[in-house]
Amino acid sequence: MKKNNVFELPSLSTALSLLGxxxxxESLKADNKKISEQAARTILKALDAKDNYTFGHSxxxxxxxxxxxxxxxxxAEEMFELELSAIFHDIGKIGTPDAVLNKPSRLSExxxxxxxxxxxxxxxxxxxxxxxxxxxxxxxxxxERFDGKGYPLGLKGEEIPTAARIILIADTFDAMTSTRPxxxxxxxxxxxxELTQFSGSQFDPNLVRLFIQGMKKEALKGxxxxxxxxxxxxxxxxxx
Ligand SMILES: [Fe+2]
Numbered sequence: 596m597k598k599n600n601v602f603e604l605p606s607l608s609t610a611l612s613l614l615g616x617x618x619x620x621e622s623l624k625a626d627n628k629k630i631s632e633q634a635a636r637t638i639l640k641a642l643d644a645k646d647n648y649t650f651g652h653s654x655x656x657x658x659x660x661x662x663x664x665x666x667x668x669x670x671a672e673e674m675f676e677l678e679l680s681a682i683f684h685d686i687g688k689i690g691t692p693d694a695v696l697n698k699p700s701r702l703s704e705x706x707x708x709x710x711x712x713x714x715x716x717x718x719x720x721x722x723x724x725x726x727x728x729x730x731x732x733x734x735x736x737x738x739e740r741f742d743g744k745g746y747p748l749g750l751k752g753e754e755i756p757t758a759a760r761i762i763l764i765a766d767t768f769d770a771m772t773s774t775r776p777x778x779x780x781x782x783x784x785x786x787x788x789e790l791t792q793f794s795g796s797q798f799d800p801n802l803v804r805l806f807i808q809g810m811k812k813e814a815l816k817g818x819x820x821x822x823x824x825x826x827x828x829x830x831x832x833x834x835x
Contacts, residue, residue, distance in 0.1 A: 624726070631724035632825065635683050638720065642689045646696050649685050652769055654830045657681040658821040659765035659806065660758075662813055666805035667757070677758040678825055680733035684762050687716025687734070699777040714738050715747055733758040737766060742796045752799075760799045764790060764806050767797070783810065 643650035660681040664674050688696055691713055695706045702710060718735035721727045736750065736759035743751030745763075771789060774780040781789075787807050794800035820829040 627725045631727055632679070634724060635679075635686065635721065635727070636826075638686055638689060639683065642686060645689060645693065648773075648775070649688055649696075651830070652773065653682055653685055654823055654826065655769045655773070655821075655832075656684065656762060656765045657823050657825075658830070658832075659768055659810070660761050661823075662809035663761045663764065663802060663806040664758075666809040667761075667802065669757070673758070676729050676733070677761060678823070679727075679730045680737075680758045681762050681765060682823070682825060683721055683730060684717060684734045684737045684766065685713060686720055687713040687718070689720070690716040699775075711738070711746055729756070729758075732756065733762065735759075737762040739763070740797045741799050745797075757802075760802055761806075764798050764802055768806070783814075 639650065639653065657678055660677050661674065664677045669677060691710060695702065695709050698706065714735050714737055717737075718731045721731035721734055724731075733756055735747065736755055739745035739748065739750045739755045739759060740763070741752055741755070741760070743749050768786055768790060771786040772780045772783060787810070790798060790803045790807070794803045819833070820831055822829050
């Protein structure tokens with residue numbers, strides 16, 4: 596379109612058709628994202644059928660993560676990625692044998708090694724979905740510790756993505772406070788103290804502070820349910 600060294604503006608009809616194409620690409624992208632989310636939700640349902648604790652756990656981890664992300668003033672895009680990552684962080688447990696996943700007593704060393712594979716399994720499943728690169732990476736890294744002693748990669752501090760650091764706090768808090776057939780959940784206050792005690796070693800101290808701050812604000816609302824936007828559904832806070 597170069598003429599006498601001057602760039603001509605595209606004609607109105609060319610501009611409109613370019614705009615039309617751009618919006619088609621955008622809506623195709625949005626459709627693909629929706630398909631990815633739907634497919635991942637289907638796998639999560641399959642995991643629910645195998646182990647119905649993990650589904651409720653994943654929803655509560657998403658809720659605790661959203662509370663923390665809100666306090667940390669994450670952007671809308673970061674919040675969406677965090678929510679997706681939290682919902683699907685344990686999806687790899689679909690590959691963990693039932694005998695290990697549902698064992699009511701302490702895991703043997705060998706069983707613990709099998710259990711420790713689930714973040715990598717989550718990564719392998721999630722990375723197959725379009726637009727889930729970061730979600731897959733966050734799921735893979737949700738057992739990394741702030742002091743570098745976590746797994747699978749032994750990343751340290753800010754090398755670990757913020758979402759993965761948040762999910763570890765949310766995940767541990769839910770594990771401590773939910774009641775299982777073999778033990779009663781801890782009261783929130785006791786679990787807050789535990790998180791604080793392991794701030795700086797296991798957990799990012801700033802994010803622990805923001806999590807507790809956010810949870811105290813949540814308690815003031817006195818609601819029995821929480822809402823997970825991506826599931827378009829409310830869930831009971833009571834972790835049975
Ligand atoms: Fe996990």
